Amino acid sequence: MITEEIIASLTDDNRNLIQDVHALVESYPHVPITVDCVIFGFDNNELKVLLIRSDIEMYRGKWSLLGDFAHDDEELDGAAYRVLHERTGMDDVFLEQVKTFSKPNRHPGGRVLTVAYCSLLNIEHHDLEITDNELHWHSIKNLCGMAFDHKEILDVCYAWLRKRMLEHPLGLNLLPEKFSLRELQNLYEVILDIKLDRRNFRKKFFSMDFLIDTGEYEDDVPHRPGRLYRFDFNKYEHNKRRWTGIEF
Amino acid sequence: MITEEIIASLTDDNRNLIQDVHALVESYPHVPITVDCVIFGFDNNELKVLLIRSDIEMYRGKWSLLGDFAHDDEELDGAAYRVLHERTGMDDVFLEQVKTFSKPNRHPGGRVLTVAYCSLLNIEHHDLEITDNELHWHSIKNLCGMAFDHKEILDVCYAWLRKRMLEHPLGLNLLPEKFSLRELQNLYEVILDIKLDRRNFRKKFFSMDFLIDTGEYEDDVPHRPGRLYRFDFNKYEHNKRRWTGIEF
DNA sequence: GCAAAAGTGTTGTCCTTACACCCATGC
């Protein structure tokens, strides 16, 4: 019987294989790596992103994403969660790698590679107790004067969000646990920058059958209060295969 | 008038800003970076991927993706194009970043971060003149015994391809310039692992209006030859906004 | 003439869209 091993020994015999993998890896150029988190929130009918003032002199006054270098032997997902946790105190939030940025001159201090992560969280769950470096929610609009290539990263992540929201009910991570259909619709309308028919929107989401009626109603609204719903993430995860996305 | 600058000076005055950005960057852990290219081809009604034998002793006989470390001051896209060019001699091919892999133990020689790129090319345009390390097209099926985490990378890229093919006519990069509708349908059927109705498939693609009838016909087929078409990438790029994707 | 696949049209179903009226609440 001819196994992979035998084939390998036949074909490899006259090649010089690398023995010392550590020396090999040492010989590669080494590059500093950071993660940058684009943390989206939704508040007051606006999409917002969590920013700080850059603490680098040459970017004085400019806005910066939340980032940090990757620790030794730290996986990047872990690094992104760490940044998120250190800044917001939150743990079990949505987080996804989006893209790696590598322009050689993107950092004034020399080559630094950064991996952008997107996170979505409910602004109400979080009080921003630590507001070092003017950590704050900044409207996604009118964002100019950002440090590094952070504007570009933000643009890519925002485009990613819009696209991803159509194929996955991501956006629900931006809402409180209980929400009205109006809030849900506002979310889609604002982020995707479209107008939707209220009745058809309603039908679409009810037909998906992932909304649980809490039996509760809105409060403090100057009109008839709407029902509050929860999203059944478990049911969604379970029936995921049959989810074909949202289209407007 | 209150400018960003004035605000900055007010808010930043009592902070210690970092002056020496080079020292900052030097203080970060430095990590070796590689790119790995998942180069897809389509031949004989099979999806294939370009592989070599690993040249690392401990992976003797195992298959490996085409990769290389990133040169100093080389953008990653550039590194991926370089790998592609060195191995296939091709320049103007589709290439897209997919994901960055960072498990600390993914490389036996120590921590190495790799950025996976996907490329699609027409197998016929390329003769694989350089076949060092047994460079060859390997069927996407029955892939076991791969070096590093390359099986995982391949799986992620294959999933990416299937998803991306539904929202963008990527797949056409895998076909020769002139192709029959049967070849196009085979491509979709094989990659997405579905059966499609020939007549509806035809209608769908014609209605998109991106196919140009070359007036030529297939040759060397043991049955009635089909018309050959070209894809109008320019027209597609121009009308992109109205493209809503493909759904089956 | 037989096998094999190309090429074409129609019909029913379902999903999407557009749209109008009544209802509950705050003021």
Next chain:
DNA sequence: GCATGGGTGTAAGGACAACACTTTTGC
């Protein structure tokens, strides 16, 4: 009672799925 937005149903149109027959070529 009036303004505001919540809640519901329906009809028309468009897209998609299912499906059968004729045509052209190689052998």
